[in-house]
Amino acid sequence: MSSINYSEKIPNNVNLSEDRALQRALEHWQPNYLQWWRDMGPDGSQNFDVYLRTAISTTPDGWAQFGHVKMPDYRWGIFLNAPEADRQVNFGEHKGEAAWQDVPGEHRANLRRIIVTQGDTEPASVEQQRHLGLTCPSQYDLRNLFQVNVEEGRHLWAMVYLLHKYFGRDGREEAEALLQRNSGSEDNPRILQAFNEETPDWLAFYMFTYFTDRDGKFQLCALAESGFDPLSRTCRFMLTEEAHHMFVGESGVSRTIQRTCEVMKQTGTDDPAVLRQHGVIDLPTIQRYLNFHFSVTIDLFGADQSSNAATFYASGLKGRYEETKRNDDHQLKGEHYKILEVQGDKLVEKEVPMLNSLNEVLRDDYIKDSIAGIGRWNKVIEKAGFSFRLQAPHKAFNRHIGTFAGIRVAPDGRVISEAEWQANVRNWLATEEDRAYVASLMGRVVEPGKMANWIAPPAVGINRQPVDFDYVRFN
Ligand SMILES: [Fe+2]
Ligand SMILES: [Fe+2]
Numbered sequence: 001m002s003s004i005n006y007s008e009k010i011p012n013n014v015n016l017s018e019d020r021a022l023q024r025a026l027e028h029w030q031p032n033y034l035q036w037w038r039d040m041g042p043d044g045s046q047n048f049d050v051y052l053r054t055a056i057s058t059t060p061d062g063w064a065q066f067g068h069v070k071m072p073d074y075r076w077g078i079f080l081n082a083p084e085a086d087r088q089v090n091f092g093e094h095k096g097e098a099a100w101q102d103v104p105g106e107h108r109a110n111l112r113r114i115i116v117t118q119g120d121t122e123p124a125s126v127e128q129q130r131h132l133g134l135t136c137p138s139q140y141d142l143r144n145l146f147q148v149n150v151e152e153g154r155h156l157w158a159m160v161y162l163l164h165k166y167f168g169r170d171g172r173e174e175a176e177a178l179l180q181r182n183s184g185s186e187d188n189p190r191i192l193q194a195f196n197e198e199t200p201d202w203l204a205f206y207m208f209t210y211f212t213d214r215d216g217k218f219q220l221c222a223l224a225e226s227g228f229d230p231l232s233r234t235c236r237f238m239l240t241e242e243a244h245h246m247f248v249g250e251s252g253v254s255r256t257i258q259r260t261c262e263v264m265k266q267t268g269t270d271d272p273a274v275l276r277q278h279g280v281i282d283l284p285t286i287q288r289y290l291n292f293h294f295s296v297t298i299d300l301f302g303a304d305q306s307s308n309a310a311t312f313y314a315s316g317l318k319g320r321y322e323e324t325k326r327n328d329d330h331q332l333k334g335e336h337y338k339i340l341e342v343q344g345d346k347l348v349e350k351e352v353p354m355l356n357s358l359n360e361v362l363r364d365d366y367i368k369d370s371i372a373g374i375g376r377w378n379k380v381i382e383k384a385g386f387s388f389r390l391q392a393p394h395k396a397f398n399r400h401i402g403t404f405a406g407i408r409v410a411p412d413g414r415v416i417s418e419a420e421w422q423a424n425v426r427n428w429l430a431t432e433e434d435r436a437y438v439a440s441l442m443g444r445v446v447e448p449g450k451m452a453n454w455i456a457p458p459a460v461g462i463n464r465q466p467v468d469f470d471y472v473r474f475n
Contacts, residue, residue, distance in 0.1 A: 003057045004079060011077030013058060014161070025164050026078075029175055033156070036179045037072060040127050042149055043134060046072055049473040050146045051462065055079050058237050066463045068473060074150045078161045081236040089227030091323050091330035092316035099229040103166045107315050110308075111228060112167050114317060116174050117191055118219060119159030120181060122152045124195035125208070127183035132205055135442035137452035141202070143462065143471035144248045148209060151241045158234045166230065193400070194296045201438045202455075203256060203281060207293035210249030211370060215300045217242050218321055218366045225319025250373050251458060254380055256281055258456040261384035270388065276437055279453045283381070283388045285438070288430040290390060291411060294370065295398035301363035303402040304339045310355040320358065321365040337361060340396060342407050345415045347396055359402075367395060398429065446474070 004013045009027055016023050038046065050071055053064035058081050087099040103111055126149050136142035156178060163171035181188050184196045194215075199208050220242060224235040260280045264270055272282035302309065312318040313332070323330065335354035340347045354361070371392050378389050394413035396404040408421040411428055430438075445452045449468025461467045 004055060004077065006075060006077075011075045012079070014078050014080060016078065019165075022165055025172060026161070029160060029164070029172075032176070032179055033076070033153075033160075034072060036123065037126075037153060040123070040130060040182065041153070042071065042126075042132075042146060043130050045133050045146065046070070047475050048146075049475065051143055051465070051469070051471045052147055052150060053463070055237075055241075058082065058240075060240070063240065071146060071150055074153070076150070076154050076157050078157060079154075079237050080230065080233040083229065083233060087229060087232075089316040090225060091319050092227070092314045093331070094227055094316040095330055097227070097316075099227055099232070101229055103228060107228075107317055108167070110312060110315065111231070111317055112163070112170065112174065114223065114312065115159050115162050115167075115231065116178070118223065119156055119163070119174075119178050120191045121195050121216065122155035122159065123178060124181075124183045124190040124192075125199075125212070126152050127190075128195065128197070128199040128208070129205060132199065132202060135202065135444055137202055137442075137445055137455045138450060138457070139446050139448055139471045140458060140461065140467060140469075141252070141455075142446065144244075145205070146472070148213075148245050148248060151245070154241070155238055158238055162230060162234060192300055194300050197296060200435065201442050202252070203286070203289050203438050204293070206249045206252030206256065207289050208249065209245045210253060210373060211293040211297040212300070213242060213245040213249060214370060215297050215366065217246065218301075218362055218369070221321045222318050222323075222362060225323040227316030250376070252455075253286070254377055255456040255458060256454065257283070257286065257377055257380045258384075259454055260286070261381060261386060262456070264386060265384065270386065279441060281438060281441070281454055283386075283390070284427075285430065285434050287390055288428060288434055289438075290374070291393045291397065292429050294392055298363055298367065298395060299399060299401040301366065302359040304360045304363075305352060305356045305403075306359050307356060309358040310353075313355060313358050321362055339403075341403055342396075342415060347409070347413060347415060363395070367392065393428070446472070 004011050008017060010016060010030060047070065049068040051066060051068050052074065053066050054075055055063050056065045057063050058079050089095055089097045089099055129145065129149060132145055133142055160175045160178065163175045181190050183190050189196045194212060199205050217239065220235040220239050224232050224239065226232045260275065260283060263275055263278045263280045267274055267278060272284060275282045332354045336351045337354040337357040337360065338349045339352055339357050339360050341350045374390050374392055381388055393411035394409060396409040396413060397411050399405055408416050408418055410416050441454045443452060448470050451457050457467055461469055
């Protein structure tokens with residue numbers, strides 16, 4: 001089960017050849033996928049040989065093989081974690097039943113919606129990142145971008161497999177539509193707003209992979225708990241790939257900070273104007289980028305009170321983060337959770353039924369995890385001897401979904417007037433000038449081992465290769 005069959009047109013570990021109709025349907029989708037990759041995938045990179053990892057098994061140790069491949073030849077396929085013997089539905093009203101190997105009829109529409117929404121984010125991020133290769137800060141970073149891109153492409157395959165196998169004609173139509181929507185498109189945009197935003201520069205890319213791929217992690221963790229076993233097993237394997245994406249983000253921001261601190265030491269100043277003359281990104285600008293990506297990403301968890309979230313949980317489709325590690329009845333009827341509400345010019349806590357606030361529960365778990373990494377960034381600043389500290393903004397800041405939509409809240413959590421917001425927003429969210437400045441730093445650095453001036457080199461290379469390894473051969 002864990003080893004992957006690469007001799008077939010579509011690599012897989014699900015015995016695809018035993019289901020001819022499914023195999024044919026997916027082989028029919030495959031050229032459309034490749035066409036999408038050529039049209040919407042990494043710009044101008046089709047001919048590069050890239051040092052990529054490819055899954056060779058789904059066991060936790062040693063699943064990856066590294067080698068130079070042209071990205072359109074990457075072996076995208078269908079890899080599920082091995083089934084867990086006697087797995088049960090672990091939460092909700094079906095708790096204790098055997099996990100479902102097929103889609104229960106009454107949950108079909110909801111499950112399809114969950115899978116389509118998750119699936120839609122995967123190609124969206126490839127589209128958002130498609131021009132970044134033209135301005136990479138190093139060959140090492142270029143390779144990491146491409147690794148993230150091919151794996152997001154594979155995540156699309158993961159969801160398309162479920163749609164084709166379990167949802168009949170509806171599923172096949174949804175799989176086609178996943179290739180037709182496009183990030184930022186006027187008439188046919190991606191489903192979730194954060195996936196229609198641009199990722200215009202590499203600082204935005206690192207913030208995106210740190211914050212938004214982490215949303216991916218939390219959604220996948222919640223779906224990995226699903227009573228629908230094929231979804232659970234798919235998500236478990238996707239999570240092993242997701243870890244690298246967040247590493248790219250965390251280490252990318254960290255290296256940016258490190259370089260800025262070096263120049264702060266050399267020049268003896270933290271004056272952004274001086275630092276910008278020296279071609280690095282001042283810490284307040286990094287904070288404004290952080291504020292933007294954090295707030296846009298936490299919107300992805302949805303409304304703080306949601307009857308859909310309650311339904312998904314009660315029906316065993318989507319669990320909580322680390323559901324099975326929690327010590328409660330896993331049904332949550334009669335349980336409460338504290339959410340925030342605006343009363344006049346104050347945010348006050350309010351107890352609401354937990355089942356209805358499961359989006360907020362997941363968001364709060366996400367926030368905890370995000371803040372841990374911000375702490376590690378601050379260690380870099382502290383070690384360099386500076387007192388500046390990056391901070392996650394309050395969760396009510398700059399929100400567009402849920403209770404806080406349309407309410408102005410400062411990063412410190414004060415409810416403020418429109419006038420105060422307008423007077424200060426330039427200090428809180430990256431401005432046009434910030435973005436233009438960061439964009440001005442984005443030259444293309446591709447000599448092995450060389451780094452753009454604004455970022456420090458990584459501590460180690462990929463797969464124990466040296467930093468100056470030829471990660472990308474341009475042909
Ligand atoms: Fe993904
Ligand atoms: Fe990802």
